[in-house]
Amino acid sequence: MRLALIAAGLLAAAPALADPLPSWNDTETKSRIIAFVESVTDPSADTFVPVKDRIATFDNDGNLWAEQPVYFQLIFAIDRVAELAKADPSIAQSEAMKAAAAQDYKAVLASGEDGLIEVLAAAHTGVDTETFIESAADWLATARHPQTGLLYKEMTYQPMVELLRYLRDEDFQTFIVSGGGIHFVRAYAEEAYGIPPQNVVGTQTVTTYETAEDGTPRIIKQPEIFFIDDKAGKPVGIDNHIGKRPILASGNSDGDFAMLEYTTAGEGPRLGILLHHTDAEREFAYDREGHVGVLNRGLDEAEARGWLVIDMARDWGRIYTGKPKDAE
Amino acid sequence: MRLALIAAGLLAAAPALADPLPSWNDTETKSRIIAFVESVTDPSADTFVPVKDRIATFDNDGNLWAEQPVYFQLIFAIDRVAELAKADPSIAQSEAMKAAAAQDYKAVLASGEDGLIEVLAAAHTGVDTETFIESAADWLATARHPQTGLLYKEMTYQPMVELLRYLRDEDFQTFIVSGGGIHFVRAYAEEAYGIPPQNVVGTQTVTTYETAEDGTPRIIKQPEIFFIDDKAGKPVGIDNHIGKRPILASGNSDGDFAMLEYTTAGEGPRLGILLHHTDAEREFAYDREGHVGVLNRGLDEAEARGWLVIDMARDWGRIYTGKPKDAE
Numbered sequence: 182m183r184l185a186l187i188a189a190g191l192l193a194a195a196p197a198l199a200d201p202l203p204s205w206n207d208t209e210t211k212s213r214i215i216a217f218v219e220s221v222t223d224p225s226a227d228t229f230v231p232v233k234d235r236i237a238t239f240d241n242d243g244n245l246w247a248e249q250p251v252y253f254q255l256i257f258a259i260d261r262v263a264e265l266a267k268a269d270p271s272i273a274q275s276e277a278m279k280a281a282a283a284q285d286y287k288a289v290l291a292s293g294e295d296g297l298i299e300v301l302a303a304a305h306t307g308v309d310t311e312t313f314i315e316s317a318a319d320w321l322a323t324a325r326h327p328q329t330g331l332l333y334k335e336m337t338y339q340p341m342v343e344l345l346r347y348l349r350d351e352d353f354q355t356f357i358v359s360g361g362g363i364h365f366v367r368a369y370a371e372e373a374y375g376i377p378p379q380n381v382v383g384t385q386t387v388t389t390y391e392t393a394e395d396g397t398p399r400i401i402k403q404p405e406i407f408f409i410d411d412k413a414g415k416p417v418g419i420d421n422h423i424g425k426r427p428i429l430a431s432g433n434s435d436g437d438f439a440m441l442e443y444t445t446a447g448e449g450p451r452l453g454i455l456l457h458h459t460d461a462e463r464e465f466a467y468d469r470e471g472h473v474g475v476l477n478r479g480l481d482e483a484e485a486r487g488w489l490v491i492d493m494a495r496d497w498g499r500i501y502t503g504k505p506k507d508a509e
Numbered sequence: 510m511r512l513a514l515i516a517a518g519l520l521a522a523a524p525a526l527a528d529p530l531p532s533w534n535d536t537e538t539k540s541r542i543i544a545f546v547e548s549v550t551d552p553s554a555d556t557f558v559p560v561k562d563r564i565a566t567f568d569n570d571g572n573l574w575a576e577q578p579v580y581f582q583l584i585f586a587i588d589r590v591a592e593l594a595k596a597d598p599s600i601a602q603s604e605a606m607k608a609a610a611a612q613d614y615k616a617v618l619a620s621g622e623d624g625l626i627e628v629l630a631a632a633h634t635g636v637d638t639e640t641f642i643e644s645a646a647d648w649l650a651t652a653r654h655p656q657t658g659l660l661y662k663e664m665t666y667q668p669m670v671e672l673l674r675y676l677r678d679e680d681f682q683t684f685i686v687s688g689g690g691i692h693f694v695r696a697y698a699e700e701a702y703g704i705p706p707q708n709v710v711g712t713q714t715v716t717t718y719e720t721a722e723d724g725t726p727r728i729i730k731q732p733e734i735f736f737i738d739d740k741a742g743k744p745v746g747i748d749n750h751i752g753k754r755p756i757l758a759s760g761n762s763d764g765d766f767a768m769l770e771y772t773t774a775g776e777g778p779r780l781g782i783l784l785h786h787t788d789a790e791r792e793f794a795y796d797r798e799g800h801v802g803v804l805n806r807g808l809d810e811a812e813a814r815g816w817l818v819i820d821m822a823r824d825w826g827r828i829y830t831g832k833p834k835d836a837e
């Protein structure tokens with residue numbers, strides 16, 4: 182009798198009864214992810230991976246949150262230039278800067294690469310990193326997406342937030358490896374994804390250590406690019422920051438190809454994941470063409486390389502962490 | 510009776526009864542370190558710091574292990590060039606490379622800055638990071654210090670190993686922020702200090718992502734310097750890798766001044782620590798002059814800035830993790 186009670190108590194407490202990925206449909210994609218995690222965390226399996234080697238890396242734009250119609254960081258940059266131009270209108274000299282100051286998004290995009298770089302540089306530099314992160318966090322607290330009406334930070338993908346949490350519950354360390362700016366991503370990654378600043382790898386401007394006249398030391402963002410964390414830069418960024426080959430890597434474009442190639446080339450169990458944007462109704466549908474998230478080689482080679490391709494329309498029961506206005 | 514037994518059991522299990530720093534003498538230095546840690550971990554104190562902000566950064570050479578007569582990494586570089594020259598004698602063209610190939614340490618040192626850079630570059634580049642780390646680990650497993658007869662990795666400081674463990678037991682995250690090469694330090698930091706690769710910040714060469722003819726992707730170390738993690742570079746490296754101002758920083762030379770300045774300028778409780786090499790008998794005595802570990806501004810300003818200065822001879826009951834031969 183007493184043993185039966187104890188056994189019942191043990192069963193009731195078993196965490197395996199809860200679905201770790203409730204926003205994922207019950208497709209093969211979900212099964213493969215769970216099978217991989219169970220294979221590396223089962224101490225009796227020859228695929229077992231010690232806790233210290235359970236490193237998982239995630240691309241951010243179009244992988245953990247949306248990236249249409251343009252990278253959200255670019256919209257932030259335009260809004261920030263408009264803010265800065267209010268205080269000092271003299272910064273809006275070029276056509277691109279004038280367009281940004283007027284928050285004319287289309288005109289900024291039409292100004293070409295040089296114009297975009299000028300706007301991005303003006304928005305991201307000449308300020309200390311702590312102040313910059315505050316300004317990005319302030320923007321993220323209020324700015325809304327033109328189509329969904331959601332805060333941008335509500336356009337994080339609920340299924341990926343669950344996957345990150347599931348991996349951490351299984352003693353993985355989760356990292357973001359983003360082509361976006363490292364300080365911009367850090368402004369919201371801890372709140373949105375549970376990923377602290379030291380687990381964010383990203384593109385970096387040069388920064389300098391400077392002591393103000395009152396003796397206060399700060400890290401100042403400069404306009405020059407220090408490191409581009411994209412394509413072949415992603416495995417390099419991983420080596421710089423983490424120093425260890427991940428066992429799981431997840432991305433959505435050919436900018437992630439090298440990261441997945443590097444990850445899955447390691448010995449032992451490995452999982453490469455590509456998110457395929459197939460859901461024009463609930464999100465956006467795009468892959469082989471466009472100005473963001475272009476995915477060609479990944480789609481062509483995923484099957485031969487054993488990479489898992491998430492079909493958003495098929496595999497996800499829910500898209501955003503936030504609830505779109507038209508769904509209310 | 511039964512309650513008394515339970516109480517006795519609880520008391521026996523209480524961790525506070527154990528001395529967290531047994532190799533430290535009972536001086537004010539030890540008291541101040543423990544008082545700081547208790548002040549930031551006591552939830553009822555207004556100096557309490559949440560776990561996520563308990564970041565502690567440590568210089569490595571001369572702070573976590575010895576650095577006399579020269580940085581151990583330079584001895585490794587000379588030994589590695591000698592090894593490489595055995596396989597390919599043609600690499601030893603210059604006077605410095607010839608001296609290194611002959612393991613004539615004094616002649617390499619006498620070859621000047623250009624010669625040292627040539628030897629360091631030859632030892633650290635043209636190889637993938639995983640192979641490089643293996644070769645450094647192999648060297649550290651056998652190479653011995655000329656004066657102590659200890660393995661270099663036994664010349665880590667036992668009191669600092671205890672301090673690192675104590676901080677982690679109190680939910681700090683411990684990082685190395687070293688002027689030494691990031692991959693060299695990673696070769697032994699986990700075993701020696703309990704610090705995993707992703708918590709090592711260091712000087713970096715350029716690295717590139719390259720796929721071999723058989724399809725194997727690797728990170729290759731190139732001869733150019735990418736980032737120098739010294740002086741003002743230390744706070745910059747901290748911002749890049751950690752993204753958060755530490756609350757405790759520890760170093761031994763003016764190369765750490767900016768790191769301590771940056772750390773202790775933050776709001777709330779902060780601790781800056783300088784290790785003063787005062788023990789000619791058990792270790793080495795040096796400060797204001799020399800070719801490694803020069804400490805001037807730090808000694809001059811420590812008191813005014815409230816930084817704690819460890820007097821090695823006075824404050825440490827034991828020096829090395831390993832036992833010197835003459836002590837056997």
Ligand SMILES: [Ca+2]
Nearest residue numbers: 240242243434
């Ligand atoms: Ca992406």
Ligand SMILES: [Ca+2]
Nearest residue numbers: 568570571761
């Ligand atoms: Ca040092």
